[in-house]
Amino acid sequence: MLTTLHPLPKLALCLALILASLVVFRLSFQILLFVAATLVLLIDARIPLRRLLLLMVPFALFGFGFFTTSVLFRAESGFAMQMAQEQGGGPDVAPGLVLFFRVLACGMASAVFALTTDPGRFVRALMQHLRLPAPMGFALLQAMHMVPDLRAELLQLRMARAMRLGRPLRRVPVPTEAISLAIPLLAYAIRRATRAALSFEARGLQRDGVRTTLPQPPMTRSDAIVLATGLAALLLTVWISGRLPV
Amino acid sequence: MRGPPVPEALTYQDVALQHDAATAPAVGPVSLHLCVGERVLLMGPSGAGKSTLLHAATGLFPVSIGGARHGEIVLNGRPVDSRRPADWADTCGYLFQDAAQTLAGFTVRDEIAFGPENRGVDPAEIHDFVALSMRRVGIPETWADRRITALSGGERQLVALAALLAQGAPVTLADEPAASLAPMAARRMAELLLAPGCTAMVVEHKPGPILDHVDRCIALGAGGRVMVEVPPRDVVERHGEALAEAGIALPLATRLHTAWPDLIDPRLPLSRALRRVVPAHADRLRAAILPDPIEAGPELVTLDRAACAPPFGPVVLRDVSLTVRAGEVLAILGPNGAGKSTLAGCLAGLVPLKAGTRKGAPGAVAFQNPEAHFSRESVRAEIEGLGHGPEVTGRILADWSLDRVADQHPFTLSQGQKRRLALALIAEAGRWPLLILDEPTAGLDGGTEAALARRIRELAREGRGIAVSTHDMDFALAVADRAVLLDRGGVEFCGSCPDLMRDRARLTRAGLLPPEAAPVLDWLDAAC
Structure with missing residues (x-):
C-alpha cells in the first residue's frame, strides 16, 4: 500500500515520525516506533528480513556508542544525561538505551520512505508541487542514475587492475586499492556529469525556460486518509508510551 | 529545367574548430551545407573532428565545450550565435554517441517526455507524444515504467531514438547512432532516422547499411578537411579507393571492386554482381571474406x-x-x-x-x-x-x-x-x-x-x-x-x-x- 502512496504525504508522515522520535524521550515510545516501522517494511513493503537486518547495521553501530557508555559501563555520558534531563527522561532507564533505540527508530522511519518510494516519482512531485527547479530535479535524477553506473565503473576498473596485477578479483577492495581507485572514479563521474549536462542543454533544458511536466498521479483522498491515520497512530503511540513505566 | 532552390537547414561557412589546449584545429576549415529534406552521411577516420562539427551546429561548441570557432554557422536561416544552444532544441535534435551517459529521465516514459516537456507542450498531449514515439521505434508499451538503468546499452539507444522523435525538431544530428545496436535494431534505427523527407546529418563509421538511406555523402580526411562530397552511388563507383586509403569503411562490394576491378561491378547488388564471376575465382573471394585457416592447438x-x-x-x-x-x-x-x-x-x-x-x-x-x-x-x-x-x-x-x-x-x-x-x-x-x-x-x-x-x-x-x-x-x-x-x-x-x-x-x-x-x-x- 505504501508504495502506491503519493510521495509528498508519505514524506510528511515520515518526517512527523522522525520529529516525534526526537522530542519524545521515552524508551517505550522509541521501541514502539522502531517495531512499527520494521513491521511496515516487513509486511507492507515486503522487504526481506535479511535485507532489513543489514540495513539496521549502520544505525545500530551508531546507537551502540551511546549504549556502551551508559549501559555496559554504567557511566552515563554527560551529553546523554543532559539530553535526557532536557527532554524529561527519568533516571529509571539508561539514557543511552533510549538514544540507541532512537537512532534505530529514526533509521527505520527513513527506510520506510526510502524503500517504498519511487525516486523518479518523488523528484517529479518535488518539481511539480514544491517548485524544485527542473535543472536541479534532473540533476538529482542523474545522480541516482550515476550510483549504479559508478558501481559498474568501479567494478570494471577493479577487474582491469586485477587483470593487470594477475590476481583474482576480490569481493571487497583492500584500503590501498580503494584509495587508488578514487581518482579515476572521480574523473569518470566528472566526465559523465559533463556529458549529461551537454545532453540536457542540447535537448532544451534551461533554468529560465517555460516548461511543462508529464502529468503525474495526483494526490487522492486515500493519500489524505493514510496520512491522517498515520498521524493518529503516532499520537496514540505517544499516549500509550506515556502510560508505560519506561 | 532546374527546380526552385531548396532552402538550407544548416550551413557551415569556412568553419574551423579548435579545442582548448589543442595546438591545431580538430576540424576545418570546411564549408558544407544540409538542405531541408536532405539526408547527409558524414564519414571520416577516427579523430577527424566529425563529432565536434555536429556539436558546433547549435553552438554547444564552443559555448559549452571549451574551444574556439572561426567561420560562420547558420541554422534554419539564423546565425547559430543568435540563440543559446538550449534554445535550438526546437530546431535541431541530437542523438549522441553514448546514450547510456546522456539520458535524463528515471524511467523510459520520463526520458521520452523530456523533450516535449522542455518545449512546453500541453501536459495533456505529452502522453500521446510518448506513446506515438514508442510505437514508431517499436518499443513495447510494457517498457514505459522500466528504469533506464535496467536497460542494456542497445535498449537505451532505442529509447534515446524515441526521445529524439518525441522532441520533434525538424533537423536531426546523429553521432554513430547504431554503434551499439544489434543489426536488426540498427536497420530499424536507420529507417526511422533517415526516412525520406527527413533532414538529417549522420556520422557513421560503417556507411554500408545506411548508404541506401542517404542523399549525399561527405567524407572528412585525416586533417579534418572535406575530402569528398558526392551522392552515395559515386562513393561506390568513383571514390572507393581514396576513401579506403583514408581509413573509411566501405561496403563489401566496393571493397571487392577496389581489390579486383575486373571481377565485381560495384553498381550492381552484390548477389547480382557475383553471377558474372566464374568459379575459378572462388579462392580469391574466399580469402576476401574468410580468415586464413590456423591449426587449433590445445x-x-x-x-x-x-x-x-x-x-x-x-x-x-x-x-x-x-x-x-x-x-x-x-x-x-x-x-x-x-x-x-x-x-x-x-x-x-x-x-x-x-x-x-x-x-x-x-x-x-x-x-x-x-x-x-x-x-x-x-x-x-x-x-x-x-x-x-x-x-x-x-x-x-x-x-x-x-x-x-x-x-x-x-x-x-x-x-x-x-x-x-x-x-x-x-x-x-x-x-x-x-x-x-x-x-x-x-x-x-x-x-x-x-x-x-x-x-x-x-x-x-x-x-x-x-x-x-x-x-x-x-x-x-x-x-x-x-x-x-x-x-x-x-x-x-x-x-x-x-x-x-x-x-x-x-x-x-x-x-x-x-x-x-x-x-x-x-x-x-x-x-x-
Whole structure:
C-alpha cells in the first residue's frame, strides 16, 4: 500500500515520525516506533528480513556508542544525561538505551520512505508541487542514475587492475586499492556529469525556460486518509508510551 | 529545367574548430551545407573532428565545450550565435554517441517526455507524444515504467531514438547512432532516422547499411578537411579507393571492386554482381571474406555447464559449455542484453561462475569502455608500463597508429584512439594466453578495423586463443573460426562461424541479420 502512496504525504508522515522520535524521550515510545516501522517494511513493503537486518547495521553501530557508555559501563555520558534531563527522561532507564533505540527508530522511519518510494516519482512531485527547479530535479535524477553506473565503473576498473596485477578479483577492495581507485572514479563521474549536462542543454533544458511536466498521479483522498491515520497512530503511540513505566 | 532552390537547414561557412589546449584545429576549415529534406552521411577516420562539427551546429561548441570557432554557422536561416544552444532544441535534435551517459529521465516514459516537456507542450498531449514515439521505434508499451538503468546499452539507444522523435525538431544530428545496436535494431534505427523527407546529418563509421538511406555523402580526411562530397552511388563507383586509403569503411562490394576491378561491378547488388564471376575465382573471394585457416592447438579454457552472472548480479546465462583452443578465434554473438559481456568475464575467469566449472588459465578482457584500462599520464607511459624496452615501445605505438598521440593523456584521445590503446595494452602484454575483446570495433574507422582484424589473426597464429564479443557480423566472419550465439538465457548455437552466418532463420530469431558478405558465402557454396 505504501508504495502506491503519493510521495509528498508519505514524506510528511515520515518526517512527523522522525520529529516525534526526537522530542519524545521515552524508551517505550522509541521501541514502539522502531517495531512499527520494521513491521511496515516487513509486511507492507515486503522487504526481506535479511535485507532489513543489514540495513539496521549502520544505525545500530551508531546507537551502540551511546549504549556502551551508559549501559555496559554504567557511566552515563554527560551529553546523554543532559539530553535526557532536557527532554524529561527519568533516571529509571539508561539514557543511552533510549538514544540507541532512537537512532534505530529514526533509521527505520527513513527506510520506510526510502524503500517504498519511487525516486523518479518523488523528484517529479518535488518539481511539480514544491517548485524544485527542473535543472536541479534532473540533476538529482542523474545522480541516482550515476550510483549504479559508478558501481559498474568501479567494478570494471577493479577487474582491469586485477587483470593487470594477475590476481583474482576480490569481493571487497583492500584500503590501498580503494584509495587508488578514487581518482579515476572521480574523473569518470566528472566526465559523465559533463556529458549529461551537454545532453540536457542540447535537448532544451534551461533554468529560465517555460516548461511543462508529464502529468503525474495526483494526490487522492486515500493519500489524505493514510496520512491522517498515520498521524493518529503516532499520537496514540505517544499516549500509550506515556502510560508505560519506561 | 532546374527546380526552385531548396532552402538550407544548416550551413557551415569556412568553419574551423579548435579545442582548448589543442595546438591545431580538430576540424576545418570546411564549408558544407544540409538542405531541408536532405539526408547527409558524414564519414571520416577516427579523430577527424566529425563529432565536434555536429556539436558546433547549435553552438554547444564552443559555448559549452571549451574551444574556439572561426567561420560562420547558420541554422534554419539564423546565425547559430543568435540563440543559446538550449534554445535550438526546437530546431535541431541530437542523438549522441553514448546514450547510456546522456539520458535524463528515471524511467523510459520520463526520458521520452523530456523533450516535449522542455518545449512546453500541453501536459495533456505529452502522453500521446510518448506513446506515438514508442510505437514508431517499436518499443513495447510494457517498457514505459522500466528504469533506464535496467536497460542494456542497445535498449537505451532505442529509447534515446524515441526521445529524439518525441522532441520533434525538424533537423536531426546523429553521432554513430547504431554503434551499439544489434543489426536488426540498427536497420530499424536507420529507417526511422533517415526516412525520406527527413533532414538529417549522420556520422557513421560503417556507411554500408545506411548508404541506401542517404542523399549525399561527405567524407572528412585525416586533417579534418572535406575530402569528398558526392551522392552515395559515386562513393561506390568513383571514390572507393581514396576513401579506403583514408581509413573509411566501405561496403563489401566496393571493397571487392577496389581489390579486383575486373571481377565485381560495384553498381550492381552484390548477389547480382557475383553471377558474372566464374568459379575459378572462388579462392580469391574466399580469402576476401574468410580468415586464413590456423591449426587449433590445445584447449586453453573450458566452461562446463556454467551458470554465468554479472558480478554480484543474477544469473543471465545457464548451462553454457564452451571451449576455446590456442590459435582459435571465437565470435560471441547475440542480441542486446543477451549476456555477451557476462560470458566474456566468465571466460576470462574474472567473474566467478554461479554453477558449473571453468578450467584453464586466466584470460584478459578488453572492456567495452576502454578508459577502464588507463592508469598513467600519457599513451607512451601506458605502453612503457608493459615492461618492454624503448625500441619495442616505439614499435607498438607505430603498429597501433598511436605514435602521433604518444605524449597525449589517454583520456584526451578520440574514441577510436582510446580503443586502439586499450587493445594494445591487452594484446601486447604477452601475459595472457586467452584474450577476450568486448565490442572491439565500436568507434573504430575502417582502416583501424581492418588492421585490428589482421592483428587478431596474427595473435591467434602466435598461439593465443581469442574470443570476440561483437554485433558486427562481417567483422565476426572476417576474424572468427567458430561462433557462439547467445539468446534466451543460453547458448543457441556453437559451431563454425560461416555456418551460423548462412543460417538466416536462426540469426533472425535472435534479432540479428546476416552479414553483408552472405551473398558471397552463398556464391561460394554454389561454386564449390
